[in-house]
Every structure is written in C-alpha cells, then in structure tokens.
Amino acid sequence: xxxxxxxxxxxxxxxxxxxxxxxxxxxxxxxxxxxxxxxxxxxxxxxxxxxxxxxxxxxxxxxxxxxxxxxxxxxxxxxxxxxxxxxxxxxxxxxxxxxxxxxxxxxxxxxxxxxxxxxxxxxxxxxxxxxxxxxxxxxxxxxxxxxxxxxxxxxxxxxxxxxxxxxxxxxxxxxxxxxxxxxxxxxxxxxxxxxxxxxxxxxxxxxxxxxxxxxxxxxxxxxxxxxxxxxxxxxxxxxxxxxxxxxxxxxxxxxxxxxxxxxxxxxx
Numbered sequence: 001x002x003x004x005x006x007x008x009x010x011x012x013x014x015x016x017x018x019x020x021x022x023x024x025x026x027x028x029x030x031x032x033x034x035x036x037x038x039x040x041x042x043x044x045x046x047x048x049x050x051x052x053x054x055x056x057x058x059x060x061x062x063x064x065x066x067x068x069x070x071x072x073x074x075x076x077x078x079x080x081x082x083x084x085x086x087x088x089x090x091x092x093x094x095x096x097x098x099x100x101x102x103x104x105x106x107x108x109x110x111x112x113x114x115x116x117x118x119x120x121x122x123x124x125x126x127x128x129x130x131x132x133x134x135x136x137x138x139x140x141x142x143x144x145x146x147x148x149x150x151x152x153x154x155x156x157x158x159x160x161x162x163x164x165x166x167x168x169x170x171x172x173x174x175x176x177x178x179x180x181x182x183x184x185x186x187x188x189x190x191x192x193x194x195x196x197x198x199x200x201x202x203x204x205x206x207x208x209x210x211x212x213x214x215x216x217x218x219x220x221x222x223x224x225x226x227x228x229x230x231x232x233x234x235x236x237x238x239x240x241x242x243x244x245x246x247x248x249x250x251x252x253x254x255x256x257x258x259x260x261x262x263x264x265x266x267x268x
Contacts, residue, residue, distance in 0.1 A: 003030070003063030003144070008077050010035035010044050010051065013094055014068040016123045018049070020151030023125075032058060055080040062086065064144055067093040067103075074098055078106035085110060090141045092116055092148065096168060097265030100134055100161055111136035114145045117167045118152065120175050127153030128174075130167025132160070165266060169259035177254065182207055 005021075007014040010033040018031055028048045034055050035041040044051050052058060055077070059065065065085060069077050074095050085091070091113045093103055103113050114137060118129040129149040133142055142157070149155050158164060182203045189199035214224060229235045242248070 004061050005031050005064045005066065005148070006059045006062040007031065007033045007066045007068050008055070008081065009033075009068035009070075010040050010049075011068060012120075013118060013122065014066065015044075016127075016152055017066070017118075017148065020122070020125060021148070024151055032062070034059070055084060057084055059084050060086055062089050064148065065089050065091045066148070067091065067095055069095065071095040071098050075102075075106050078103065082106070082108035082110060088112075090114065090137065090144055092145055094118055096172070097262065099266050100132075104134075112141055113137070114141070115161060115164050116145070116149065117164050117172045118149060119171050122149075122152035125152055128171040129153065129155050130158055130164055130171065131155055132158045132164050162263075165259050165262035168262040169255050172262075173258045177251065178207060 007018070014033065018033075021030070022028070029050065031049055033041075033044055033049055033051045034053075035044060035051055036053055038053075041051050041053065059081065062085070065081065067074060067077065074093070085107065087110070089110075089112065091103070091107065091110060092115075093113065094116045096117065098115075100113055100115055103115075104110060107113070111134060114131055114133045116129055116131050118127050121127045122129070127149070129152070131142075131145060131149070133145070137145075146155055146157075156167065158167065185206065186196075186199045186203040189202050190196055194202065210224075214221060217224060225239070229239060
C-alpha cells in the first residue's frame with residue numbers, strides 16, 4: 001500500500017505538487033485534500049481527487065501532511081489537525097514566515113516537521129524548493145519530502161532554519177525579479193517597433209534560452225556573459241550602460257531587502 005499524502009489547502013501550489021506526482025504515476029486515491037472553499041473544492045472533486053471540507057479522522061493514516069494554507073489561517077488549521085494526525089506522519093509546511101517552533105506548538109508538540117519554500121515555476125515542473133527539517137526527521141523522512149518536491153523541480157536542503165529566509169529572497173521571490181526584467185525588455189522591444197505579442201515572445205525566448213544554456217554549462221555566469229560580449233559591440237554597449245546605472249548592485253540590494261523582510265515575517 002502506497003503512502004497517503006494529505007494536503008491541508010488545495011490552492012495553486014498544492015495543485016502543482018499533486019499534478020507533478022500524478023505525472024510520475026501516482027494515483028488519485030493516494031491523496032486527500034482538505035479545502036474549505038467550495039469553488040476550489042468542487043474543482044478538485046471534478047478532477048477525481050478525494051476532498052473534504054474540514055479535517056477529520058480521515059487524515060489518521062497520512063504518511064505526509066502538507067500544510068498549504070495561507071499563513072494567517074495556519075494556526076487554526078493546525079489546531080484542527082493535531083488531534084487526528086498520526087505521530088509517525090511527516091508534516092511539511094509551505095507557509096512563508098511561519099517558524100518551526102510555532103508549528104510544533106500549534107501541532108501539540110509534533111516533532112517531524114519540514115519547512116519548505118517552493119516557488120511558482122513549480123507549476124510547470126521547473127521549481128526550486130528550499131527545505132529544512134527538524135532533528136526528529138531522519139533520512140527516511142527527508143527522502144519522503146525530497147521525493148514530494150522532486151515532482152515539481154529541484155531541491156536544496158539548508159543547514160539552518162534561518163537559511164529558509166535566504167532561499168525565500170533568492171528563489172522564492174526570484175521569479176518576480178525575472179518577470180520585472182522581462183517586462184522591461186518587452187517594453188524596450190515595443191519601443192523599437194515590435195508588436196506587443198512579438199515583444200513578449202522575444203523577451204521570454206531570451207530568458208528561456210539563456211537559462212537553459214546556463215543550466216547546461218558548468219562555468220561561471222560571468223564567463224557566459226563574457227562569451228556574448230564583444231568589446232565595442234551591442235551587448236557591450238548595453239551592459240556598460242547597466243553597469244553605470246548600478247543595475248547589478250540594485251539587484252543584490254533587492255535580494256538583501258527580501259531576506260530582511262522574510263526574517264521580519266518569521267519573527268512575527
């Protein structure tokens with residue numbers, strides 16, 4: 001009998017993980033989704049997923065329990081969960097800014113907990129998830145959780161819980177930075193005369209191709225940049241302007257700002 005995975009919340013990230021696991025051969029019956037919001041629940045049921053409106057004894061045989069609610073309702077959800085949660089279950093929280101100490105308390109002292117910070121490219125199987133486990137999680141539990149997020153992309157395990165805030169700043173928020181740059185590139189293309197649809201295609205293609213090239217080449221990103229930058233050429237002109245404008249410095253500072261905000265949220 002395969003392990004049962006319970007999702008508390010059936011929103012976008014939960015759906016992305018479920019879709020990834022289904023694509024790897026999991027059965028619909030391997031899951032149970034607790035989703036109070038009727039339209040979302042009805043949509044999941046229409047797909048054939050077992051769903052309930054509220055937590056009950058049905059979660060008692062869960063091997064994995066994924067907390068995928070909004071952070072502001074997580075405490076209440078945990079209060080409903082812990083009375084039914086088996087002690088052997090591994091709990092995974094994807095709620096940003098909620099520390100393990102709070103989760104342990106809200107779950108009545110439950111020990112096996114993993115904090116996860118996935119990002120939105122998980123929806124297309126290209127996510128990056130940061131993970132940190134409590135000491136009570138051994139290799140078996142970590143492998144369980146690693147397999148869960150392998151269904152939606154890459155994983156990186158951190159040595160301290162504090163580093164989850166750093167993951168949040170780099171890859172959790174990272175797609176937002178990329179979309180910001182892409183939108184600017186798209187705007188530039190439109191100003192050069194391209195139709196909006198073609199400008200978007202050009203912007204997306206530049207990032208998709210560059211990202212794939214970077215993933216395939218085991219060299220420094222600065223070296224890849226140098227390969228496409230001829231002295232006095234077009235790329236050189238553009239990058240020189242970016243350097244003068246402090247673009248790279250602003251990006252690094254933005255990452256630090258995001259990490260600072262993540263720490264503030266974690267501290268409550």
